[in-house]
Amino acid sequence: MLQLVYVSSVTPGAGATDPAAILAVSRANNRRDAITGMLYADGGRFLQALEGPPDKVEAAIDRIKADKRHRSIVILSSREIETREFGEWEMAHSTPGEDADSFIARIAKLAANASPNVRATFEGFAQARRGA
Template sequence: MTMLQLIYVSSVRPGAEGIDPDTILAKSRVNNQRDEITGLLYSDGTRFLQALEGPTDKVEAAYARIKADPRHRAIVMLSEREIQAREFGEWAMAHKTPSTDADEFIGRVSDLSANASPNVRATFESFAQVRRAA
């Protein structure tokens, strides 16, 4: 079965409310289970990098909801491609807080993206490295 994998990056709109990673993850898990979407959401409190994969119509609908969400700005699609098998398995979220050890966090992102294609894995790992330096 062919599926769609979509990867985007966005920034948190200054002054946006409701950016609680636990709440976002809980709601995403409900929506994504319903829609058969899996992927990875990386968040460091100011930026999001997300991979969504699943049925084409469901992934496109989820992305449309994200683009309409007023908490996001500067949304840029990085990749959109057909895949034959899920690369991320179950839905996961990597979230960096100021107290998170940078090397440990980068290791977690690497583990979560281990089954992704080399280009997708490199996108997540390099994003985590750059955000560590920020």
């Protein structure tokens, strides 16, 4: 099974980044393709882990690269894993006015079963983005 982690920036003016719409489409695609993982979105950045069959994960990242809402996509890690680290696919989205500590705690809970490096990536990213 392939696990891929990437970060990207939201392209200004490229269209809606409504988290509910992203979540609905992503859940349907990921269920169809047996992909799990986690998506962090805060309105300015995306950080996502995708895990599943290699061909399906690579097709998903190709769709993301073609999505005009994403720019500056950087693959942070790509590795083979024996078992899923995230279970069901989840999305963590920071909403304006949300308590930063609560949001960071939610990220930590969702990434609790990930490898130490992947968990640190999500937790560190949430911490760094707290003031953004």
